[in-house]
Amino acid sequence: MxxxxxxxxxxxxxVDNESHLKIRDPKICLKECPDKPCTYTCxxxxxxxxxxxxxxxxxxxxxxxxxxxSCPLDxxxxxxxxxxxxxxxxxx
Ligand code: SF4
Ligand code: SF4
Numbered sequence: 323m324x325x326x327x328x329x330x331x332x333x334x335x336x337v338d339n340e341s342h343l344k345i346r347d348p349k350i351c352l353k354e355c356p357d358k359p360c361t362y363t364c365x366x367x368x369x370x371x372x373x374x375x376x377x378x379x380x381x382x383x384x385x386x387x388x389x390x391x392s393c394p395l396d397x398x399x400x401x402x403x404x405x406x407x408x409x410x411x412x413x414x
Pocket of ligand 1: 355
């Protein structure tokens with residue numbers, strides 16, 4: 323069976339140099355969120371916990387919206403990528 327990484331590889335992205343996903347307050351991730359659900363609910367593994375902070379690999383986001391709801395502290399500011407940028411399903 324095809325792994326998610328292989329499927330995601332089939333997507334094409336036009337990467338913006340500005341992230342459309344922002345962590346509102348990194349201190350909240352560090353101090354108030356022991357489970358860090360964003361690191362395991364995102365299907366594209368955009369969020370990872372490294373060196374005591376959340377890294378956001380926004381380039382791989384498939385714009386599914388899951389992280390908006392999985393962050394228990396509403397600490398992710400979520401926007402669609404700017405017009406023309408982001409994932410392009412049709413070329414997959
Ligand atoms: Fe931070 Fe929200 Fe992720 Fe928790 S789920 S680590 S608060 S972004
Ligand atoms: Fe991951 Fe979906 Fe959030 Fe993008 S919108 S970061 S793919 S959970």
